[in-house]
Amino acid sequence: MAKVEVDVPPKGGFSFDLCRRNDMLSKKGINPPSYLKTGTTIVGLIFQDGVILGADTRATEGPIVADKNCEKIHYMAPNIYCCGAGTAADTEAVTDTISSQLKLHRYHTGRESRVVTALTLLKSHLFRYQGHVSAALVLGGVDVTGPHLHTIYPHGSTDTLPFATMGSGSLAAMAVFESKYHEGLSKDEGVKLVCEAICSGIFNDLGSGSNVDICVITKGQKEYLRNHLLPNPRTYVSSKGYSFTKKTEVLLTKITPLKELVDVIEGGDAMEE
Amino acid sequence: MKLLDSTDSGNSSSIERTQYPYVTGTSVIGIKYKDGILMAADMGASYGSTLRYKSVERVKPVGKHSLIGASGEISDFQEILRSLDELILYDNMWDDGNSLGPKEVHNYLTRMMYNRRNKFDPLWNSLVLGGVKNGQKYLGMVSMIGVHFEDNHVATGFGNHLARPILRDEWHENLTFEDGVKLLEKCMRVLLYRDRSAVNKLQIAKITEEGVTVSQPYALKTFWNFNAFQNPTVGAEGSW
Numbered sequence: 001m002a003k004v005e006v007d008v009p010p011k012g013g014f015s016f017d018l019c020r021r022n023d024m025l026s027k028k029g030i031n032p033p034s035y036l037k038t039g040t041t042i043v044g045l046i047f048q049d050g051v052i053l054g055a056d057t058r059a060t061e062g063p064i065v066a067d068k069n070c071e072k073i074h075y076m077a078p079n080i081y082c083c084g085a086g087t088a089a090d091t092e093a094v095t096d097t098i099s100s101q102l103k104l105h106r107y108h109t110g111r112e113s114r115v116v117t118a119l120t121l122l123k124s125h126l127f128r129y130q131g132h133v134s135a136a137l138v139l140g141g142v143d144v145t146g147p148h149l150h151t152i153y154p155h156g157s158t159d160t161l162p163f164a165t166m167g168s169g170s171l172a173a174m175a176v177f178e179s180k181y182h183e184g185l186s187k188d189e190g191v192k193l194v195c196e197a198i199c200s201g202i203f204n205d206l207g208s209g210s211n212v213d214i215c216v217i218t219k220g221q222k223e224y225l226r227n228h229l230l231p232n233p234r235t236y237v238s239s240k241g242y243s244f245t246k247k248t249e250v251l252l253t254k255i256t257p258l259k260e261l262v263d264v265i266e267g268g269d270a271m272e273e
Numbered sequence: 274m275k276l277l278d279s280t281d282s283g284n285s286s287s288i289e290r291t292q293y294p295y296v297t298g299t300s301v302i303g304i305k306y307k308d309g310i311l312m313a314a315d316m317g318a319s320y321g322s323t324l325r326y327k328s329v330e331r332v333k334p335v336g337k338h339s340l341i342g343a344s345g346e347i348s349d350f351q352e353i354l355r356s357l358d359e360l361i362l363y364d365n366m367w368d369d370g371n372s373l374g375p376k377e378v379h380n381y382l383t384r385m386m387y388n389r390r391n392k393f394d395p396l397w398n399s400l401v402l403g404g405v406k407n408g409q410k411y412l413g414m415v416s417m418i419g420v421h422f423e424d425n426h427v428a429t430g431f432g433n434h435l436a437r438p439i440l441r442d443e444w445h446e447n448l449t450f451e452d453g454v455k456l457l458e459k460c461m462r463v464l465l466y467r468d469r470s471a472v473n474k475l476q477i478a479k480i481t482e483e484g485v486t487v488s489q490p491y492a493l494k495t496f497w498n499f500n501a502f503q504n505p506t507v508g509a510e511g512s513w
Binding site: 046146161172175176179183196200 | 434435436437438439441442459460462463466467499500501502505506507
Protein backbone atom coordinates (compact mmCIF):
# COMPACT_ATOMS: atom_id res chain seq x y z
CA MET A 1 0.00 0.00 0.00
CA ALA A 2 1.43 3.36 -0.95
CA LYS A 3 2.12 5.83 1.82
CA VAL A 4 0.10 8.99 1.39
CA GLU A 5 1.45 12.25 2.76
CA VAL A 6 -1.52 14.05 4.27
CA ASP A 7 -1.30 17.68 5.16
CA VAL A 8 -2.21 17.65 8.85
CA PRO A 9 -2.98 21.08 10.31
CA PRO A 10 -0.73 21.96 13.29
CA LYS A 11 -2.24 20.82 16.57
CA GLY A 12 -1.12 23.93 18.39
CA GLY A 13 1.87 24.52 20.64
CA PHE A 14 5.18 26.01 19.63
CA SER A 15 6.44 25.07 16.19
CA PHE A 16 10.10 24.10 16.50
CA ASP A 17 10.61 23.72 12.72
CA LEU A 18 13.06 26.56 12.29
CA CYS A 19 15.17 25.85 15.37
CA ARG A 20 17.70 23.64 13.60
CA ARG A 21 18.15 26.18 10.84
CA ASN A 22 18.56 29.04 13.36
CA ASP A 23 21.11 27.01 15.25
CA MET A 24 23.08 26.35 12.08
CA LEU A 25 23.01 30.05 11.16
CA SER A 26 24.16 31.21 14.57
CA LYS A 27 27.08 28.76 14.44
CA LYS A 28 28.11 30.47 11.21
CA GLY A 29 28.01 33.83 12.94
CA ILE A 30 24.67 35.13 11.66
CA ASN A 31 22.74 36.08 14.75
CA PRO A 32 19.09 37.03 14.90
CA PRO A 33 18.37 40.75 15.48
CA SER A 34 18.27 41.69 19.13
CA TYR A 35 14.88 42.14 20.71
CA LEU A 36 13.41 45.46 21.69
CA LYS A 37 13.23 44.83 25.42
CA THR A 38 11.28 47.03 27.72
CA GLY A 39 13.79 46.71 30.65
CA THR A 40 11.14 48.02 32.92
CA THR A 41 9.64 48.85 36.23
CA ILE A 42 5.96 47.88 36.43
CA VAL A 43 3.97 47.75 39.65
CA GLY A 44 0.44 47.15 40.85
CA LEU A 45 -1.25 47.52 44.17
CA ILE A 46 -4.68 46.95 45.67
CA PHE A 47 -6.11 49.83 47.67
CA GLN A 48 -9.40 50.39 49.43
CA ASP A 49 -11.68 50.68 46.42
CA GLY A 50 -9.75 49.01 43.62
CA VAL A 51 -6.45 48.58 41.84
CA ILE A 52 -3.68 50.99 40.86
CA LEU A 53 -1.21 50.05 38.12
CA GLY A 54 1.99 51.97 37.41
CA ALA A 55 4.75 51.78 34.82
CA ASP A 56 7.79 53.70 33.59
CA THR A 57 8.05 54.69 29.91
CA ARG A 58 11.48 53.65 28.65
CA ALA A 59 11.99 51.00 25.95
CA THR A 60 15.57 49.81 25.45
CA GLU A 61 17.33 48.03 22.61
CA GLY A 62 20.47 46.74 24.28
CA PRO A 63 22.24 49.81 25.68
CA ILE A 64 20.23 52.36 23.67
CA VAL A 65 16.94 53.93 24.65
CA ALA A 66 14.73 53.17 21.67
CA ASP A 67 11.55 54.88 22.86
CA LYS A 68 11.62 57.59 25.52
CA ASN A 69 7.90 57.63 26.12
CA CYS A 70 6.29 54.30 25.28
CA GLU A 71 3.04 52.99 26.74
CA LYS A 72 3.40 49.95 28.92
CA ILE A 73 -0.08 49.85 30.42
CA HIS A 74 -2.20 47.98 27.89
CA TYR A 75 -5.96 47.90 27.60
CA MET A 76 -7.56 44.50 28.09
CA ALA A 77 -11.18 45.37 28.89
CA PRO A 78 -12.95 48.52 30.14
CA ASN A 79 -12.37 47.27 33.68
CA ILE A 80 -9.07 45.41 33.22
CA TYR A 81 -5.61 46.76 32.35
CA CYS A 82 -2.31 44.95 32.02
CA CYS A 83 1.29 46.22 32.41
CA GLY A 84 3.91 44.38 30.39
CA ALA A 85 7.66 43.84 30.86
CA GLY A 86 10.06 41.85 28.70
CA THR A 87 10.13 41.83 24.92
CA ALA A 88 7.93 44.70 23.72
CA ALA A 89 6.53 42.83 20.71
CA ASP A 90 5.57 39.89 22.89
CA THR A 91 3.76 41.97 25.49
CA GLU A 92 1.89 43.97 22.82
CA ALA A 93 0.88 40.93 20.83
CA VAL A 94 -0.17 38.82 23.76
CA THR A 95 -2.24 41.57 25.38
CA ASP A 96 -3.89 42.49 22.06
CA THR A 97 -4.76 38.86 21.35
CA ILE A 98 -6.27 38.22 24.76
CA SER A 99 -8.05 41.58 24.66
CA SER A 100 -9.86 40.64 21.46
CA GLN A 101 -10.68 37.21 22.85
CA LEU A 102 -12.18 38.91 25.89
CA LYS A 103 -14.29 41.16 23.70
CA LEU A 104 -15.71 38.21 21.81
CA HIS A 105 -16.39 36.53 25.13
CA ARG A 106 -18.23 39.65 26.32
CA TYR A 107 -20.43 39.58 23.24
CA HIS A 108 -21.08 35.90 23.77
CA THR A 109 -21.98 36.10 27.47
CA GLY A 110 -23.37 39.64 27.64
CA ARG A 111 -21.49 40.27 30.89
CA GLU A 112 -18.55 42.34 32.10
CA SER A 113 -15.22 40.47 31.79
CA ARG A 114 -13.68 39.03 34.91
CA VAL A 115 -9.99 39.36 35.75
CA VAL A 116 -9.58 35.60 36.23
CA THR A 117 -10.78 35.10 32.65
CA ALA A 118 -7.98 37.32 31.34
CA LEU A 119 -5.60 35.59 33.74
CA THR A 120 -6.45 32.09 32.52
CA LEU A 121 -6.31 33.08 28.85
CA LEU A 122 -2.91 34.75 29.30
CA LYS A 123 -1.40 31.98 31.37
CA SER A 124 -2.51 29.18 29.05
CA HIS A 125 -1.16 31.08 26.05
CA LEU A 126 2.22 31.67 27.69
CA PHE A 127 2.50 28.10 28.97
CA ARG A 128 1.85 26.74 25.50
CA TYR A 129 4.90 28.67 24.27
CA GLN A 130 7.04 27.30 27.11
CA GLY A 131 8.60 30.64 28.01
CA HIS A 132 9.68 31.57 24.49
CA VAL A 133 7.09 34.38 24.50
CA SER A 134 9.05 36.62 26.82
CA ALA A 135 6.22 38.55 28.47
CA ALA A 136 6.09 39.22 32.22
CA LEU A 137 2.79 40.88 33.07
CA VAL A 138 1.06 42.61 35.95
CA LEU A 139 -2.68 42.21 35.43
CA GLY A 140 -5.15 44.24 37.45
CA GLY A 141 -8.83 45.02 37.35
CA VAL A 142 -12.11 45.33 39.20
CA ASP A 143 -15.04 43.07 38.37
CA VAL A 144 -18.21 41.87 40.10
CA THR A 145 -16.17 39.78 42.54
CA GLY A 146 -14.01 42.70 43.64
CA PRO A 147 -10.53 44.10 42.90
CA HIS A 148 -7.87 41.63 41.71
CA LEU A 149 -4.14 41.88 41.07
CA HIS A 150 -2.06 39.12 39.47
CA THR A 151 1.46 38.67 38.16
CA ILE A 152 2.11 36.38 35.21
CA TYR A 153 5.58 35.05 34.43
CA PRO A 154 6.84 34.17 30.93
CA HIS A 155 6.57 30.44 31.57
CA GLY A 156 2.93 30.69 32.55
CA SER A 157 2.91 30.68 36.36
CA THR A 158 0.83 33.26 38.21
CA ASP A 159 0.63 34.86 41.62
CA THR A 160 -2.24 36.65 43.32
CA LEU A 161 -0.91 39.44 45.48
CA PRO A 162 -1.88 42.65 47.28
CA PHE A 163 1.14 44.42 45.73
CA ALA A 164 3.40 43.30 42.92
CA THR A 165 6.38 44.48 40.89
CA MET A 166 7.97 43.10 37.71
CA GLY A 167 10.79 44.00 35.36
CA SER A 168 14.44 44.91 35.86
CA GLY A 169 13.51 47.66 38.32
CA SER A 170 11.30 45.32 40.33
CA LEU A 171 13.71 45.05 43.26
CA ALA A 172 14.01 48.80 43.66
CA ALA A 173 10.21 49.17 43.49
CA MET A 174 9.64 46.20 45.79
CA ALA A 175 11.94 47.77 48.40
CA VAL A 176 9.59 50.77 48.47
CA PHE A 177 6.46 48.62 48.64
CA GLU A 178 7.76 46.29 51.34
CA SER A 179 8.66 49.19 53.58
CA LYS A 180 5.59 51.40 52.99
CA TYR A 181 2.59 49.28 52.00
CA HIS A 182 -0.25 48.73 54.45
CA GLU A 183 -3.87 47.76 53.97
CA GLY A 184 -6.70 50.26 53.57
CA LEU A 185 -4.78 52.79 51.51
CA SER A 186 -6.82 55.68 50.17
CA LYS A 187 -6.64 56.56 46.48
CA ASP A 188 -4.24 59.47 46.96
CA GLU A 189 -1.97 57.47 49.26
CA GLY A 190 -2.02 54.61 46.78
CA VAL A 191 -1.15 56.80 43.80
CA LYS A 192 1.63 58.44 45.80
CA LEU A 193 3.07 55.07 46.82
CA VAL A 194 2.95 53.78 43.23
CA CYS A 195 4.68 56.95 42.01
CA GLU A 196 7.38 56.49 44.65
CA ALA A 197 7.93 52.89 43.64
CA ILE A 198 8.17 53.71 39.93
CA CYS A 199 10.48 56.66 40.64
CA SER A 200 12.65 54.33 42.72
CA GLY A 201 12.88 52.08 39.66
CA ILE A 202 13.51 55.01 37.30
CA PHE A 203 16.36 56.46 39.32
CA ASN A 204 17.99 53.29 40.61
CA ASP A 205 17.68 50.97 37.59
CA LEU A 206 19.35 51.65 34.27
CA GLY A 207 16.73 49.80 32.26
CA SER A 208 13.92 52.08 33.45
CA GLY A 209 13.53 55.79 32.99
CA SER A 210 11.65 58.81 31.70
CA ASN A 211 8.10 59.27 32.97
CA VAL A 212 5.53 57.61 35.21
CA ASP A 213 2.23 56.26 33.84
CA ILE A 214 -0.59 55.44 36.26
CA CYS A 215 -3.93 53.69 35.82
CA VAL A 216 -6.50 53.71 38.63
CA ILE A 217 -9.33 51.18 38.27
CA THR A 218 -12.32 51.24 40.59
CA LYS A 219 -15.79 49.76 40.40
CA GLY A 220 -17.37 51.04 37.22
CA GLN A 221 -14.67 53.59 36.51
CA LYS A 222 -11.10 53.88 35.36
CA GLU A 223 -8.61 56.75 35.18
CA TYR A 224 -5.74 56.41 32.77
CA LEU A 225 -3.17 59.01 33.83
CA ARG A 226 -0.68 59.02 30.99
CA ASN A 227 2.56 60.78 32.02
CA HIS A 228 1.22 61.49 35.49
CA LEU A 229 4.73 62.48 36.62
CA LEU A 230 7.55 63.84 34.50
CA PRO A 231 10.59 63.63 36.77
CA ASN A 232 13.09 63.84 33.89
CA PRO A 233 12.35 67.06 32.07
CA ARG A 234 14.62 68.26 29.31
CA THR A 235 16.72 70.98 30.86
CA TYR A 236 19.17 73.28 29.08
CA VAL A 237 17.12 74.03 26.00
CA SER A 238 18.85 76.74 24.03
CA SER A 239 16.58 79.79 23.88
CA LYS A 240 17.77 80.69 20.40
CA GLY A 241 16.46 77.42 18.99
CA TYR A 242 18.30 75.69 16.19
CA SER A 243 19.50 77.80 13.28
CA PHE A 244 19.77 75.81 10.07
CA THR A 245 22.59 76.50 7.61
CA LYS A 246 21.81 78.48 4.48
CA LYS A 247 19.53 76.44 2.21
CA THR A 248 19.72 76.24 -1.57
CA GLU A 249 18.04 79.26 -3.18
CA VAL A 250 14.61 78.99 -4.79
CA LEU A 251 14.78 80.41 -8.33
CA LEU A 252 11.35 79.55 -9.72
CA THR A 253 8.02 78.11 -8.45
CA LYS A 254 5.67 76.60 -11.04
CA ILE A 255 2.66 74.35 -10.45
CA THR A 256 1.42 72.13 -13.31
CA PRO A 257 -1.90 70.40 -12.59
CA LEU A 258 -1.56 66.81 -13.71
CA LYS A 259 -4.98 66.73 -15.36
CA GLU A 260 -3.56 68.46 -18.45
CA LEU A 261 -1.07 65.66 -19.04
CA VAL A 262 -3.21 62.61 -18.29
CA ASP A 263 -6.53 61.30 -19.65
CA VAL A 264 -8.95 60.88 -16.76
CA ILE A 265 -11.94 58.63 -17.46
CA GLU A 266 -14.77 59.53 -15.09
CA GLY A 267 -16.97 56.64 -13.91
CA GLY A 268 -15.30 53.89 -15.92
CA ASP A 269 -16.13 50.17 -15.90
CA ALA A 270 -15.86 48.30 -12.67
CA MET A 271 -12.77 46.13 -12.28
CA GLU A 272 -13.12 42.62 -13.61
CA GLU A 273 -13.01 39.78 -11.16
CA MET B 274 51.88 22.81 29.58
CA LYS B 275 52.71 23.56 33.17
CA LEU B 276 53.07 27.21 34.02
CA LEU B 277 55.38 27.68 36.97
CA ASP B 278 55.10 30.52 39.40
CA SER B 279 58.78 31.20 39.76
CA THR B 280 58.64 34.20 42.09
CA ASP B 281 60.13 33.80 45.51
CA SER B 282 56.92 34.66 47.26
CA GLY B 283 56.95 31.11 48.55
CA ASN B 284 53.72 30.18 46.82
CA SER B 285 53.13 26.73 45.36
CA SER B 286 54.09 26.21 41.74
CA SER B 287 50.60 25.55 40.38
CA ILE B 288 48.34 28.25 39.03
CA GLU B 289 45.58 29.25 41.39
CA ARG B 290 42.32 29.59 39.59
CA THR B 291 39.20 31.47 40.59
CA GLN B 292 37.58 29.65 43.39
CA TYR B 293 33.90 29.16 44.00
CA PRO B 294 32.51 30.51 47.24
CA TYR B 295 31.32 27.78 49.59
CA VAL B 296 30.13 29.27 52.87
CA THR B 297 28.74 32.71 52.16
CA GLY B 298 27.26 35.57 54.10
CA THR B 299 24.65 37.84 52.56
CA SER B 300 24.37 41.63 52.50
CA VAL B 301 25.93 44.22 54.83
CA ILE B 302 24.58 47.77 55.06
CA GLY B 303 26.47 50.77 56.45
CA ILE B 304 25.41 54.40 56.95
CA LYS B 305 27.00 57.55 58.33
CA TYR B 306 25.04 59.23 61.07
CA LYS B 307 25.53 62.22 63.35
CA ASP B 308 28.11 60.74 65.70
CA GLY B 309 29.77 58.14 63.49
CA ILE B 310 28.98 55.00 61.51
CA LEU B 311 26.23 52.40 61.86
CA MET B 312 26.59 49.00 60.27
CA ALA B 313 24.10 46.14 60.13
CA ALA B 314 24.49 42.55 59.03
CA ASP B 315 22.55 39.40 59.75
CA MET B 316 24.22 36.44 61.39
CA GLY B 317 23.62 33.78 58.77
CA ALA B 318 26.14 31.88 56.64
CA SER B 319 24.81 29.64 53.89
CA TYR B 320 26.47 26.54 52.47
CA GLY B 321 25.03 26.68 48.97
CA SER B 322 21.29 26.63 49.51
CA THR B 323 21.46 25.31 53.09
CA LEU B 324 21.40 27.78 55.95
CA ARG B 325 24.33 26.20 57.75
CA TYR B 326 25.51 28.63 60.41
CA LYS B 327 23.26 31.00 62.24
CA SER B 328 25.61 32.74 64.66
CA VAL B 329 28.33 34.15 62.46
CA GLU B 330 29.50 37.62 63.41
CA ARG B 331 30.07 39.41 60.14
CA VAL B 332 30.87 42.82 61.62
CA LYS B 333 34.11 43.14 63.57
CA PRO B 334 36.11 46.02 65.06
CA VAL B 335 39.57 46.73 63.64
CA GLY B 336 41.99 48.64 65.81
CA LYS B 337 40.63 51.59 67.72
CA HIS B 338 38.98 53.49 64.92
CA SER B 339 37.35 51.13 62.43
CA LEU B 340 34.67 48.54 61.85
CA ILE B 341 34.74 45.98 59.06
CA GLY B 342 31.70 44.14 57.72
CA ALA B 343 31.95 41.43 55.10
CA SER B 344 29.68 39.52 52.78
CA GLY B 345 30.77 36.58 50.65
CA GLU B 346 33.07 33.70 51.53
CA ILE B 347 33.45 33.48 55.33
CA SER B 348 36.81 31.72 55.29
CA ASP B 349 38.27 34.55 53.20
CA PHE B 350 36.84 37.02 55.70
CA GLN B 351 38.58 35.19 58.53
CA GLU B 352 41.83 35.35 56.56
CA ILE B 353 41.34 39.10 56.07
CA LEU B 354 40.78 39.51 59.81
CA ARG B 355 44.08 37.74 60.48
CA SER B 356 45.92 40.05 58.08
CA LEU B 357 44.31 43.10 59.67
CA ASP B 358 45.24 41.80 63.10
CA GLU B 359 48.86 41.56 62.02
CA LEU B 360 48.67 45.04 60.51
CA ILE B 361 47.29 46.60 63.70
CA LEU B 362 49.79 44.68 65.81
CA TYR B 363 52.78 45.95 63.85
CA ASP B 364 51.36 49.44 64.02
CA ASN B 365 51.01 49.21 67.80
CA MET B 366 54.57 47.95 68.14
CA TRP B 367 55.84 51.27 66.76
CA ASP B 368 54.29 52.80 69.87
CA ASP B 369 54.42 56.23 68.26
CA GLY B 370 51.15 57.59 69.57
CA ASN B 371 49.50 57.32 66.14
CA SER B 372 47.07 54.58 65.19
CA LEU B 373 45.75 53.43 61.85
CA GLY B 374 42.47 55.09 60.97
CA PRO B 375 39.67 53.87 58.71
CA LYS B 376 41.10 55.53 55.59
CA GLU B 377 44.39 53.70 56.01
CA VAL B 378 42.74 50.35 56.67
CA HIS B 379 40.51 50.89 53.64
CA ASN B 380 43.53 51.53 51.46
CA TYR B 381 45.29 48.44 52.81
CA LEU B 382 42.26 46.31 52.03
CA THR B 383 41.94 47.76 48.53
CA ARG B 384 45.56 46.90 47.73
CA MET B 385 45.14 43.43 49.14
CA MET B 386 41.94 42.69 47.19
CA TYR B 387 43.22 44.13 43.94
CA ASN B 388 46.51 42.28 44.12
CA ARG B 389 44.82 38.98 44.75
CA ARG B 390 42.47 39.61 41.84
CA ASN B 391 45.40 40.29 39.53
CA LYS B 392 46.81 36.90 40.44
CA PHE B 393 43.46 35.29 39.55
CA ASP B 394 43.10 34.22 43.14
CA PRO B 395 40.56 36.61 44.64
CA LEU B 396 39.34 36.84 48.17
CA TRP B 397 35.67 36.33 47.51
CA ASN B 398 34.31 39.14 49.67
CA SER B 399 32.60 42.52 49.48
CA LEU B 400 33.84 44.52 52.44
CA VAL B 401 32.36 47.55 54.16
CA LEU B 402 34.81 49.63 56.13
CA GLY B 403 33.66 52.36 58.46
CA GLY B 404 35.18 54.43 61.23
CA VAL B 405 35.76 57.74 62.95
CA LYS B 406 39.12 59.33 63.60
CA ASN B 407 39.71 62.80 64.94
CA GLY B 408 36.10 63.68 64.34
CA GLN B 409 36.23 62.66 60.69
CA LYS B 410 33.68 60.02 59.69
CA TYR B 411 34.64 57.60 56.95
CA LEU B 412 32.61 54.91 55.21
CA GLY B 413 33.91 52.95 52.26
CA MET B 414 33.51 49.72 50.36
CA VAL B 415 35.87 47.30 48.58
CA SER B 416 34.65 44.58 46.28
CA MET B 417 36.38 41.31 45.41
CA ILE B 418 37.87 42.71 42.25
CA GLY B 419 39.25 45.76 43.97
CA VAL B 420 36.58 48.34 43.12
CA HIS B 421 36.62 50.77 46.01
CA PHE B 422 34.81 53.97 46.82
CA GLU B 423 33.66 56.10 49.71
CA ASP B 424 30.10 57.20 50.26
CA ASN B 425 27.53 58.24 52.85
CA HIS B 426 25.74 54.91 52.64
CA VAL B 427 26.90 51.59 51.22
CA ALA B 428 25.44 48.13 50.78
CA THR B 429 26.78 44.83 49.49
CA GLY B 430 25.19 41.90 47.71
CA PHE B 431 21.43 42.01 47.52
CA GLY B 432 21.49 45.19 49.56
CA ASN B 433 22.64 46.95 46.39
CA HIS B 434 19.31 46.31 44.73
CA LEU B 435 16.95 46.39 47.69
CA ALA B 436 18.50 48.69 50.30
CA ARG B 437 20.18 51.31 48.13
CA PRO B 438 16.95 52.80 46.71
CA ILE B 439 15.61 53.23 50.25
CA LEU B 440 18.88 54.74 51.48
CA ARG B 441 19.07 57.12 48.53
CA ASP B 442 15.62 58.44 49.32
CA GLU B 443 15.70 58.55 53.09
CA TRP B 444 19.29 59.13 54.20
CA HIS B 445 20.20 62.64 55.22
CA GLU B 446 23.01 64.30 57.12
CA ASN B 447 22.90 64.29 60.91
CA LEU B 448 20.65 61.32 61.46
CA THR B 449 20.24 60.63 65.15
CA PHE B 450 21.16 57.22 66.51
CA GLU B 451 17.50 56.13 66.79
CA ASP B 452 16.66 57.32 63.27
CA GLY B 453 19.74 55.59 61.91
CA VAL B 454 18.83 52.31 63.56
CA LYS B 455 15.26 52.64 62.28
CA LEU B 456 16.51 53.22 58.76
CA LEU B 457 18.84 50.22 58.92
CA GLU B 458 16.07 48.05 60.33
CA LYS B 459 13.76 49.12 57.50
CA CYS B 460 16.36 48.02 54.96
CA MET B 461 17.12 44.77 56.79
CA ARG B 462 13.40 43.98 56.98
CA VAL B 463 13.01 44.33 53.20
CA LEU B 464 16.07 42.13 52.77
CA LEU B 465 14.61 39.57 55.14
CA TYR B 466 11.41 39.42 53.09
CA ARG B 467 13.04 39.29 49.69
CA ASP B 468 16.53 37.73 49.98
CA ARG B 469 16.45 33.97 50.24
CA SER B 470 19.72 33.73 52.15
CA ALA B 471 18.76 36.19 54.88
CA VAL B 472 18.06 35.12 58.47
CA ASN B 473 16.03 36.96 61.07
CA LYS B 474 18.90 37.43 63.48
CA LEU B 475 20.91 40.56 63.07
CA GLN B 476 23.51 42.68 64.79
CA ILE B 477 23.89 46.41 64.51
CA ALA B 478 27.34 47.85 65.22
CA LYS B 479 28.08 51.46 66.05
CA ILE B 480 31.37 53.26 65.98
CA THR B 481 31.91 56.76 67.28
CA GLU B 482 34.88 58.77 68.49
CA GLU B 483 34.48 57.01 71.86
CA GLY B 484 34.69 53.48 70.53
CA VAL B 485 32.90 50.47 69.13
CA THR B 486 29.65 48.89 70.33
CA VAL B 487 28.32 45.74 68.71
CA SER B 488 24.74 45.07 69.76
CA GLN B 489 23.42 41.73 70.95
CA PRO B 490 21.79 39.66 68.22
CA TYR B 491 18.06 40.29 67.88
CA ALA B 492 15.20 39.58 65.51
CA LEU B 493 12.99 41.92 63.49
CA LYS B 494 9.21 41.93 63.63
CA THR B 495 7.60 40.86 60.39
CA PHE B 496 4.04 41.22 59.19
CA TRP B 497 2.33 38.44 57.27
CA ASN B 498 -1.32 39.19 57.91
CA PHE B 499 -2.34 40.89 54.71
CA ASN B 500 -5.91 40.01 53.77
CA ALA B 501 -4.78 38.91 50.34
CA PHE B 502 -2.33 36.42 51.88
CA GLN B 503 -5.04 34.85 54.06
CA ASN B 504 -7.32 34.03 51.19
CA PRO B 505 -5.64 34.77 47.89
CA THR B 506 -8.25 33.26 45.60
CA VAL B 507 -11.34 34.80 47.07
CA GLY B 508 -13.78 35.56 44.26
CA ALA B 509 -11.83 33.38 41.88
CA GLU B 510 -12.17 29.84 43.19
CA GLY B 511 -9.82 27.41 41.55
CA SER B 512 -7.27 29.96 40.32
CA TRP B 513 -3.80 30.29 41.83
